[in-house]
Amino acid sequence: MKRLTHAALALGGLIATACASVSSESAPAPASTAPEWRLVIHGGAGVILPGSMTPEMEAAYITALNVSLEAGAAVLRAGGSALDAVEAAVLTMEDDALFNAGHGAVFTASGTHELDASIMDGRDRNAGAVAGVMRVKNPVLAARAVMEKSEHVMFAAEGADAFAQAQGLEMVENAYFDTDRRREALERVLQERARTAADRHGTVGAIALDRGGNLAAATTTGGMTAKAAGRVGDAPLIGAATYAENGVCAVSATGHGEYFIRVGVAKTICDRVKLAGEDVKTAAGAALDEVAALGGDGGVIVLSGEGDYGFVFNAAGMYRGWIDASGSGTAIYGEDDAE
Numbered sequence: 001m002k003r004l005t006h007a008a009l010a011l012g013g014l015i016a017t018a019c020a021s022v023s024s025e026s027a028p029a030p031a032s033t034a035p036e037w038r039l040v041i042h043g044g045a046g047v048i049l050p051g052s053m054t055p056e057m058e059a060a061y062i063t064a065l066n067v068s069l070e071a072g073a074a075v076l077r078a079g080g081s082a083l084d085a086v087e088a089a090v091l092t093m094e095d096d097a098l099f100n101a102g103h104g105a106v107f108t109a110s111g112t113h114e115l116d117a118s119i120m121d122g123r124d125r126n127a128g129a130v131a132g133v134m135r136v137k138n139p140v141l142a143a144r145a146v147m148e149k150s151e152h153v154m155f156a157a158e159g160a161d162a163f164a165q166a167q168g169l170e171m172v173e174n175a176y177f178d179t180d181r182r183r184e185a186l187e188r189v190l191q192e193r194a195r196t197a198a199d200r201h202g203t204v205g206a207i208a209l210d211r212g213g214n215l216a217a218a219t220t221t222g223g224m225t226a227k228a229a230g231r232v233g234d235a236p237l238i239g240a241a242t243y244a245e246n247g248v249c250a251v252s253a254t255g256h257g258e259y260f261i262r263v264g265v266a267k268t269i270c271d272r273v274k275l276a277g278e279d280v281k282t283a284a285g286a287a288l289d290e291v292a293a294l295g296g297d298g299g300v301i302v303l304s305g306e307g308d309y310g311f312v313f314n315a316a317g318m319y320r321g322w323i324d325a326s327g328s329g330t331a332i333y334g335e336d337d338a339e
């Protein structure tokens with residue numbers, strides 16, 4: 001594992017951290033040494049402070065991030081598509097109760113689970129999404145099925161579950177998503193109404209560049225703890241949490257969804273890259289400045305058509321990692337701590 005290099009930025013009075021680097025500690029790879037393939041992931045941003053977790057928990061997150069990185073990398077190493085890689089990477093996190101996606105999804109205020117997911121193929125900007133699903137085990141697979149097996153981009157609620165079932169995807173009872181940890185979080189949030197939203201969320205996402213130069217992005221979440229039934233965040237919205245366009249950029253976001261929707265974060269980043277010629281980290285910093293100015297927090301992972309990548313967030317920490325043929329790295333807190 002290589003150590004991530006961070007450059008701290010001040011965004012909206014909060015700490016933001018941009019992590020760059022690949023083979024060297026100091027600078028992003030120049031275009032001439034663009035990677036053959038690369039995968040970048042996140043497992044949610046929020047109030048994740050050093051000392052807030054036991055060493056065992058910390059190790060479990062790092063292991064889970066590496067499992068995800070390896071799942072996606074296996075696809076890319078073998079010459080598979082960026083689309084298959086992002087799906088493989090987020091699937092492992094959907095199945096891991098550590099993350100607020102799939103099995104570990106948070107509870108709504110009504111004590112149920114409503115999950116959101118989206119996926120986008122940078123080759124043709126085809127995209128699929130589901131919002132408020134309650135029974136499909138892996139929402140990212142439902143999002144992909146919407147993209148590939150329907151003429152639509154998004155299905156919601158019962159119709160989305162019915163569509164997933166008709167496609168032969170594995171269905172579960174809503175209680176499959178119950179975990180003690182998330183139930184305790186719900187009880188805490190319901191009791192302490194004054195809490196900020198910052199410690200109520202989490203999401204997972206992946207972006208990838210494949211050997212063919214194609215980009216893809218995927219984002220999947222349980223949303224925010226104690227969200228109102230029917231509330232939909234940014235994760236299933238193409239242009240808010242997810243975007244991919246070949247030659248431009250791929251983005252997956254995590255954070256307080258209402259703000260990410262209002263800024264249109266993922267599309268704003270890609271437009272700044274495409275129209276203003278900004279590098280992906282500068283563009284991401286500008287979009288997160290807008291989120292912070294409105295009062296929101298969270299983060300993004302970004303990857304350019306040439307493989308330059310960054311982690312930019314204005315929350316205390318973000319579970320994150322990268323992998324390519326030269327190595328890999330993971331980190332959790334705002335300060336560089338990964339190996």
Ligand code: ASP
Pocket residue numbers: 044045200201202203221222223224232233234235253254255256257258
């Ligand atoms: N963006 C997600 C939502 O608002 C939550 C998160 O990423 O933490 O539903």
